[in-house]
Amino acid sequence: MPSPVRLQQQDFSLDAEIAALKQASSHIGGIATFVGCARDFSEGRSVSGICFEAYDRMALTEMQKLRGEAIERFGLIDARIVHRVAAVVPGDNIVLIAVAAEHRAAAFEACRWLIDELKQRVPIWKKETTPEGDAWVTPHP
C-alpha cells in the first residue's frame, strides 16, 4: 500500500485512497475527502496550465507532521495526504485530503483543517500559464 503521505508527479485515485483508509479499521463511521483541482481562471485571467514546485524533503516532513497533528487533534482513525508536483491543466487533480473518523463531524472538521494548514505550512509553489505569460501565484491571506 502506498504511503499515506506522498508528493508525486502522477495523478491519484480517490477510490484507492478511500480503500486504503477502510483497511485501517472497522470502527470507521465516516470518510471526508477534499480534492483540489486546477481551474481555468485566476484573478480574472484565463489559466491554461499550472506548474508545481516543492521543497520535497521539507514538504514531506511537514505533511507528515500535519497528518499526525490532525489524527491527534480530531481523534481520527487515519488520514491520507497526497499532493501532485507536476504540470497540470484545468480539470486535473492537484491535492487529495482523505480522513477517516468514527463520526462525521470530526471527519469534516479535520478535512477542512488539513487543507487550510497545508496551504500555510507546506513549501509548495505554483506557476500559472496565462495569455499574459507565466506568473507565480501570490497567495491570499
Place this chain on the structure above:
Amino acid sequence: MIRVLFFGPVAERVDTREMQFEHTPGMTLHDIIARVGMQYPGALSIVSFMALNQGQTSDRQQPLQDGDEIAFMAKFSGG
C-alpha cells in the same frame, strides 16, 4: 560548505536553484543573507520563510555548522 537552496519565485529572481558558501567559524544565517543580498540585490525581498536543515527558522543570528542546508522561500501556494 553551506548549501543554499532557492525555490519557485525566489529561484527565478536569483536565476539559480542552489549556491554554496565556504563555512567559516562563527558564521550565522545573517551572514548568508547578506552575501546572497549583495550578489543579487533585492532578490530576497519576496522571501517570507527561511529554513535551516528543512525546519523553518526566523533567527538570523543562528550559528551555522559545516554541512548545513538553508532555504529561502516565498509564500507558499500549494493546494
